[in-house]
Amino acid sequence: MVQRPVKTSGPLIGSASAGCDDIISTLDASECVDSTALDDESSPQHHAMYWICKHDPAKLDLDDPGFLTRYALAVLFYGTSGRLPADTGVEETDWINHDYWLTGVGYCSWFGITCVDEEGNLELNANGEILQIELSQNILSGSLPPELSALSDAFGFHLDSNFLHGSIPSHFGLLTNLRDLWLSDNKLSGSIPRELGNMEELRELTLGKNDLTGRIPETISQATHLHYFAMAGNHLIGTVPSAIFATLTALKTFHASDNELTGRIPEELYGMTTLSALRLSENELSGTLSEKLGQLIYLERLHLSGNRFNGEIPDTFLGMDLLTECRLGHNDFNGVIPVSLGESLALVELTLEDNALTGNVSDEVCTLTEIGSLEVLTADCYSGVNSIEGTLDPSNIESTRVVEGRGELGRMTSKEKRDNVVCDCCTECF
Numbered sequence: 001m002v003q004r005p006v007k008t009s010g011p012l013i014g015s016a017s018a019g020c021d022d023i024i025s026t027l028d029a030s031e032c033v034d035s036t037a038l039d040d041e042s043s044p045q046h047h048a049m050y051w052i053c054k055h056d057p058a059k060l061d062l063d064d065p066g067f068l069t070r071y072a073l074a075v076l077f078y079g080t081s082g083r084l085p086a087d088t089g090v091e092e093t094d095w096i097n098h099d100y101w102l103t104g105v106g107y108c109s110w111f112g113i114t115c116v117d118e119e120g121n122l123e124l125n126a127n128g129e130i131l132q133i134e135l136s137q138n139i140l141s142g143s144l145p146p147e148l149s150a151l152s153d154a155f156g157f158h159l160d161s162n163f164l165h166g167s168i169p170s171h172f173g174l175l176t177n178l179r180d181l182w183l184s185d186n187k188l189s190g191s192i193p194r195e196l197g198n199m200e201e202l203r204e205l206t207l208g209k210n211d212l213t214g215r216i217p218e219t220i221s222q223a224t225h226l227h228y229f230a231m232a233g234n235h236l237i238g239t240v241p242s243a244i245f246a247t248l249t250a251l252k253t254f255h256a257s258d259n260e261l262t263g264r265i266p267e268e269l270y271g272m273t274t275l276s277a278l279r280l281s282e283n284e285l286s287g288t289l290s291e292k293l294g295q296l297i298y299l300e301r302l303h304l305s306g307n308r309f310n311g312e313i314p315d316t317f318l319g320m321d322l323l324t325e326c327r328l329g330h331n332d333f334n335g336v337i338p339v340s341l342g343e344s345l346a347l348v349e350l351t352l353e354d355n356a357l358t359g360n361v362s363d364e365v366c367t368l369t370e371i372g373s374l375e376v377l378t379a380d381c382y383s384g385v386n387s388i389e390g391t392l393d394p395s396n397i398e399s400t401r402v403v404e405g406r407g408e409l410g411r412m413t414s415k416e417k418r419d420n421v422v423c424d425c426c427t428e429c430f
Contacts, residue, residue: 020053026062027071032150032171044079044145051078057104058127066127070107072147077101080142080164096138112138132156136182140164144188146171156180160206164188168207173198184208184230191215192231197222208255209233216240216256221247230255232279239263240280245272253277257303261285270295281327282306291316298322305329305351313357317341329353329378337379341365349376 027049028035037045051074060067081093093101099111106126108115114132130151136158143166148157156179164186172181173195179202188210196205197219205223208230215238220229227250236259245251245268257279264287269278276298286308294316296302305327312335313328323344329351337357341350342364350365361379368374 020049022062023053024049026067030068030150032068032072032147032174034146044075044077044142045147047078048074048147051102056102058106060127064127065129066107068150069130070127072145072150073107073110073113074102075145075147079145080140080162094139094141095135111135129153132158132180134158135162137161143167144169144183148172149174151175153177155201156182158182159186161185166190168193168196168212170195172196176200179203179225182206184210186210188212192217192220192236194219196220199223200225202226204228205230207231207234212236214238216244216261218243220244224248225250227251228253232257232259234259236261240266240269240285242266242268245269248272249274251275253279255279257281257283259283263287265289267292273297275299276322277301277303279303280307284308286310288312289314293317294319296320300346301325303327305331307331309333311335313338315340318343320344322346325349327351329355331355333357337361337365339364342368344368345373347374350374351376351378353378 024038027033027038034045037043038049040046048071052071056070058070060070077093077098081095097111101110106128107113108126108128108130112133112135113130114134115126115128116131117128130153132155133151134156137160140159140162142164144159144164146169149169149171152175154175155177158180160182161184164183165188167190168183168188170193172178173193176199178199181196181199181202182204184206185208188207189212191214192207192212194217196202197217200223202223203225205220205226205228209232212231212234214236216231216236218241220226221241221243224247226248229244229251230253232255236256238261240256240261240263244254245266251272252274253276255277258281261280261283263285265280265285267290269275270290270292273295275296277300278296279301281303282305284307285304288311289309291314293314297319299320300322302323303325306329308331310332313333315338317323317338317340321344324346325348326341326344327349330353333355334357336359337352339362341347342362345368347368365377365379369377
């Protein structure tokens, strides 16, 4: 049975309460602690201090390395349980799973906490070095406390798919050993802290599906080990910083779709030969695509739809053998569809709708539906205008067609797009 702390009903302590002065002084001295909140009886910091002072069965020494960590985890618990109790009754939490939290056992046994010993072995029932916090999809509701920066040895914070709100603490910049920071699919607001660039070991930063605003900070370029950077589905503005592509040589995925980004694609991006996914759809980006696009030979996903790109699509896809998804629809591209796209034998999805493209769809592209793995093509190889006849099932034609009698790719209205989709599995197309 999971041990639970005893509930109390007395008033919360003040900063001068007997028996807690040394604890308060220790917390006050830490740069990771929001000391101004300690005197606020409604704050999670105050509730955590009260639990440490009066009810924590562990009674760790103040110089124990686990003392500050235990306090920081208590702040996280009280601050994200959906509501603050009038006392220390942890059973009032809204978390789905909170086994052993705020009990006498070592926090290495608390749900979602993984620890290692000095030899790197997993450690249980101890107050040791935290390797990772895994609390994804656990109904955490509240704000992220700056006290989490006390977990300076942690490699991973996995807090995605919850109901966290408020800003991302700038204190997280103190987590210089952190490799994974997963905060996507929450309700976080404010800007992306510049201090995140101080996280020297950061590999994965996921911030998508929040309410973040402001610009992408150039300081992120200081996290030189970063290989996965995702921030789609926010309200970010401004240009894509060129410094990110100039210095992050390990970057493989850059996902910033569904924001309000403007300007051109930085020239430095075309030198990112290790890039496997570039996802910038649904922004307000403009300008032309460089002929250097063909240098991205490891690119698998190119998502640029829903922007204001113009000019011709560069005919430089020869050699991009790994490309599986190429989304270029809903822009202002003109000219013809590049013949070299027909050399992308791994292509599964090619969307070109709602542009100003002219001419026939090339035989090379249409043939991919027969000899390749192309499953989605928003261009019409079925009308018979091309030399390839019947190579694409009409149900795959979603939005762009060859204009009858002229053999040109026409721009279609949103109603035409809906009417031209075959929906076998439902009664309405969305």
